[in-house]
Amino acid sequence: MNCIKTMLTPSSVLHPLNKNMAFVQQKPLLFSLIIFCFIAAASSRGPIYAPPNVPRLTDSFGHVPIDQGYSEFFGHPNIQLTNNGSNANLTLDKVSGSGLASRSKYKYGFFSAAIKLPSGLTSGVVVAFYLSNADVFPHNHDEIDVELLGHEKGRDWVLQTNIYGNGSVHTGREEKLYLWFDPTQQFHLYSILWNNHHIAFFVDNVPVREFIHSNASSSIYPSKPMSAYATIWDASEWATHGGKYPVNYKYAPFVASFGEMEMEGCIWNTTGSASPCSRRSLSSSDPVDGETFAKLSQEQINGLQWSRRKLMFYSYCKDTARYKVIPPECKDSS
Numbered sequence: 001m002n003c004i005k006t007m008l009t010p011s012s013v014l015h016p017l018n019k020n021m022a023f024v025q026q027k028p029l030l031f032s033l034i035i036f037c038f039i040a041a042a043s044s045r046g047p048i049y050a051p052p053n054v055p056r057l058t059d060s061f062g063h064v065p066i067d068q069g070y071s072e073f074f075g076h077p078n079i080q081l082t083n084n085g086s087n088a089n090l091t092l093d094k095v096s097g098s099g100l101a102s103r104s105k106y107k108y109g110f111f112s113a114a115i116k117l118p119s120g121l122t123s124g125v126v127v128a129f130y131l132s133n134a135d136v137f138p139h140n141h142d143e144i145d146v147e148l149l150g151h152e153k154g155r156d157w158v159l160q161t162n163i164y165g166n167g168s169v170h171t172g173r174e175e176k177l178y179l180w181f182d183p184t185q186q187f188h189l190y191s192i193l194w195n196n197h198h199i200a201f202f203v204d205n206v207p208v209r210e211f212i213h214s215n216a217s218s219s220i221y222p223s224k225p226m227s228a229y230a231t232i233w234d235a236s237e238w239a240t241h242g243g244k245y246p247v248n249y250k251y252a253p254f255v256a257s258f259g260e261m262e263m264e265g266c267i268w269n270t271t272g273s274a275s276p277c278s279r280r281s282l283s284s285s286d287p288v289d290g291e292t293f294a295k296l297s298q299e300q301i302n303g304l305q306w307s308r309r310k311l312m313f314y315s316y317c318k319d320t321a322r323y324k325v326i327p328p329e330c331k332d333s334s
């Protein structure tokens with residue numbers, strides 16, 4: 001399997017559905033080697049797009065029961081706690097979506113959720129796990145988004161990430177990539193690391209995006225306390241192919257399952273204490289703003305490069321039609 005990956009040039013591999021076309025573009029003299037690889041891949045079990053080994057960052061943190069760490073945000077009848085409060089099923093139906101909000105606000109931290117997406121035709125349905133403080137700072141809010149966009153029949157699943165800092169909503173900083181698995185079959189881990197050094201997004205612990213706190217990004221770097229949210233909602237206007245495929249409620253209800261919630265770092269607490277951070281009992285020795293979390297490790301960088309080369313198909317940094325002047329922080333990432 002590895003031989004296929006190494007032979008394909010990055011530009012010819014956009015996502016799994018393109019793989020047959022990609023082969024056609026290869027030089028003929030590689031043909032027999034390709035056939036060999038095909039046979040090797042077909043006879044092995046794993047997906048062709050197996051990610052490289054990365055450290056299991058999510059193992060560094062404990063799970064927070066949803067009934068302790070979160071409260072209802074909206075759509076009360078559509079929120080169902082399961083598994084003794086450690087999991088939640090969030091439903092979107094004709095009447096409403098639903099969502100959870102963390103009870104605490106965080107100045108920085110590690111946030112993770114195991115999510116299983118609704119199966120079936122889910123165009124227009126968005127399942128989101130994100131940080132925001134729009135409730136407290138309506139005009140200069142910060143936001144760090146992981147959005148799982150619904151798919152159409154026969155197409156792949158798309159994950160979108162986005163960042164707003166200090167109310168910078170006029171500049172979308174979206175990136176999109178194809179997932180390398182079917183997110184409706186099992187739970188997968190979607191995580192956000194946010195501290196004063198950088199923001200990193202992970203899928204099953206593989207980094208898919210890093211946003212560095214640099215001089216170029218400092219004016220729009222999220223730096224005010226935020227809550228964590230888990231939601232499902234109708235984004236018919238834009239989610240799937242720019243709104244071409246709205247939610248089809250013939251297939252409702254849409255149920256997303258959440259579990260293995262992790263939230264660790266600086267809990268914002270201004271009442272009484274000298275330090276604004278009151279940490280919950282840390283299972284890791286290093287607070288999430290410390291040296292261990294200041295940079296990606298070399299293995300994580302390899303994972304980041306892998307995911308971006310193979311699976312990313314949109315970055316605002318490359319969107320010259322949208323941005324005549326590419327935002328300055330784009331120089332930070334290669």
Ligand SMILES: *[C@@H]1O[C@H](CO)[C@@H](O)[C@H](O)[C@H]1NC(C)=O
Pocket residue numbers: 065084085
């Ligand atoms: C359910 O959760 C409560 C509180 O979190 C705990 O005390 C109890 O032991 C749990 N029950 C089971 C069966 O796990």
Ligand SMILES: *[C@@H]1O[C@H](CO)[C@@H](O)[C@H](O)[C@H]1NC(C)=O
Pocket residue numbers: 215
């Ligand atoms: C960032 O800005 C600070 C202060 O404005 C300056 O001292 C520093 O050299 C800058 N760093 C870079 C990499 O440009």
Ligand SMILES: *[C@@H]1O[C@H](CO)[C@@H](O)[C@H](O)[C@H]1NC(C)=O
Pocket residue numbers: 139140166167218219220
């Ligand atoms: C955030 O925006 C406000 C204006 O809305 C500005 O005064 C402030 O300096 C900005 N903060 C940073 C860190 O750039």
Ligand SMILES: *[C@@H]1O[C@H](CO)[C@@H](O)[C@H](O)[C@H]1NC(C)=O
Pocket residue numbers: 080082089116255256257
């Ligand atoms: C929660 O959703 C899962 C699908 O992810 C389903 O298998 C399970 O039955 C649901 N549980 C409840 C109590 O609705």
Ligand SMILES: *[C@@H]1O[C@H](CO)[C@@H](O)[C@H](O)[C@H]1NC(C)=O
Pocket residue numbers: 104267269270271272273278
């Ligand atoms: C906030 O700090 C006060 C005083 O140190 C403490 O009593 C309280 O439990 C803290 N709240 C949280 C949510 O940690």
